[in-house]
Amino acid sequence: MRIDKYLWCVRYCKTRSIATNACKKGHVKVNEQVVKPSREVYPTDKIDFRKDQINYQIIVNDLPESRVGAKLVDLYRTDVTPKDAFETQELLKLAKDYYRKKGVGRPTKKDRRDIDDFYDEPEEDI
Template structure:
């Protein structure tokens, strides 16, 4: 089975065209080699998929005949992604939320003035003495 169809069948991508685009961008490797969309996968192959800043590592267990339901995906692949990858994603989400809350929109004039005022607290004289 083609790698783009396999990734679509095991629900890593919503459509085959999205899977093909990801493969063309170089986000998918098979057994450590860059893949093309037409590359065939076989049971025992290791597939690495870069999605949402996580490198998912999959082992192909079997080839599905068609797209499978979410509960049946584990029959056809074994997910070997380390837990540290998911922890790293959580840290990224927390760090983004630290600077500005989601949904607050663009900074207002007041926000900009507050930032400028914060930057004015530093005295240039302190740095000139060195």
């Protein structure tokens, strides 16, 4: 089975074209080698790929016939991604919460321009 189709079948990518583009960009490695989307995958292969700033590591257990349900994904792969990869993702989410919420505090440069554009519009006589 092709690597792009496998990533789609085990629900790591929403579409095959997304999986294909990830392979073309060099985000997918099979047995420590960067691969093309047409590379065949076999049981016991180790796949490393980057998605959403997380480096996933999975081992192929079996090849599915087609896309499988979320509950059946564990039959076809073993996820060996280190837990610290997910912890760094949580830290990134917390870092983004630092910035102000919309409508709180001083207006940004964009907000100021929108306000100026609103007041600079010519008034129409009725």
